[in-house]
Amino acid sequence: SQKIEQNSEALNIQEGKTATLTCNYTNYSPAYLQWYRQDPGRGPVFLLLIRENEKEKRKERLKVTFDTTLKQSLFHITASQPADSATYLCARYLTDKLIFGTGTRLQVFP
Amino acid sequence: EADIYQTPRYLVIGTGKKITLECSQTMGHDKMYWYQQDPGMELHLIHYSYGVNSTEKGDLSSESTVSRIRTEHFPLTLESARPSHTSQYLCASSGQASRGTEAFFGQGTRLTVV
Numbered sequence: 666s667q668k669i670e671q672n673s674e675a676l677n678i679q680e681g682k683t684a685t686l687t688c689n690y691t692n693y694s695p696a697y698l699q700w701y702r703q704d705p706g707r708g709p710v711f712l713l714l715i716r717e718n719e720k721e722k723r724k725e726r727l728k729v730t731f732d733t734t735l736k737q738s739l740f741h742i743t744a745s746q747p748a749d750s751a752t753y754l755c756a757r758y759l760t761d762k763l764i765f766g767t768g769t770r771l772q773v774f775p
Numbered sequence: 776e777a778d779i780y781q782t783p784r785y786l787v788i789g790t791g792k793k794i795t796l797e798c799s800q801t802m803g804h805d806k807m808y809w810y811q812q813d814p815g816m817e818l819h820l821i822h823y824s825y826g827v828n829s830t831e832k833g834d835l836s837s838e839s840t841v842s843r844i845r846t847e848h849f850p851l852t853l854e855s856a857r858p859s860h861t862s863q864y865l866c867a868s869s870g871q872a873s874r875g876t877e878a879f880f881g882q883g884t885r886l887t888v889v
Contacts, residue, residue, distance in 0.1 A: 697875025708865045708880025709818070716875070754818070758872045761825045762833065763808060765818040 669755055669766035677772045684745050686769045688738040688755035695757035698738045700729055703752045703768065712753075713740075745773045778802050781866050781881035788856055788888055796851045796884045798866035804879075806872060807849040810865045811835060812883075818865065824849055825872075856888040 670689045678684050688698065696717050701709035715722045715731045715738065722729045728741040742749050754768045779800040788794055800807065809822040810833075820833030824843040838860070839853050849868075853860055865883045870876035 695875075696873075699875065699877060701878075706863075706883070706885075708867070708883050709878075710880070711877035714875055714877060756878075758875060761806060761831075761872050762820060762823055763806075763867070763869065763872070763878055764820060764834070765810075767817040 669757060669764060671753075671755060671766040671769045673767050673769070675770040675772055677774065678745060680746060680773055680775050682745055684742040684749070684771055684773070686740040686753050686771065688740065688766055690736050690738075690757060694733045694736065695759075697758065698729075698731060699756045700727075700738075700740050701754045701756060701765075703754055709754055709765070742771075745771075747773045747775055749773050779866065779868055779879050779881045781864075781884050783884060784882060785885050786887070788886070790855075790857055790888055792856050794853050794856055794886070796864055796866075796886070798849045798851070798881055799847050800849075800868040800879070801847060802868060802870075802879065803846065804868035804870055805846070806869045806878075807843065808867045808869075808878065809833070809839075809841060809849070809851050810867065811837065812863045812865060814863070822851065856886075858888045861886060861888050 668691045700712045703709040715729045730739045752768045752770045755766045782797045807824045810818045819835035821837040822841040824830045866881045867878040869878040
């Protein structure tokens with residue numbers, strides 16, 4: 666079955682550093698990978714989408730890469746801030762189903 | 776601001792009661808989804824719909840049922856609530872899956888069955 670795996674352990678980093686989160690998928694490469702942010706008790710909010718023919722995508726302090734050889738996407742937050750603390754999810758479509766990874770909790774300390 | 780709404784926001788109900796969780800979107804999206812999520816745990820897809828009169832079960836087995844009579848409305852029903860149904864239920868919608876379009880989520884319904 667198609668699976669999306671993210672590091673289930675929380676990532677703790679100091680303010681100002683770059684946070685890097687990993688998303689690994691199995692079997693065939695998706696045409697798109699999406700990244701979302703989820704705060705406690707709330708629904709996920711879309712951040713970035715990257716296509717399989719794109720190596721990298723940027724939006725302000727966010728950067729996403731997509732390596733179809735490694736079957737992996739990396740999500741980077743540069744100059745991280747305490748307000749960036751949240752759970753970050755990657756997601757892919759399987760025909761009409763939108764499937765999410767397990768999510769990685771990021772904690773940024775002042 | 777996403778135009779997708781869920782009601783109620785919180786619901787505490789006794790075992791055996793029938794409940795319906797409401798979800799509406801005003802974006803004209805064909806795709807709609809229901810996810811179940813326990814605190815600190817992953818999102819599990821329980822139902823989805825790709826248009827009016829089309830519904831499918833997701834990857835996580837659920838005793839709930841859904842209907843899609845109108846594009847904008849995708850309610851979820853539990854005929855007889857049990858404590859094991861206690862969870863957060865999140866509704867979402869999206870445009871064309873073939874274009875990888877983003878999903879918009881409602882604020883969720885936190886259900887507690889006592």
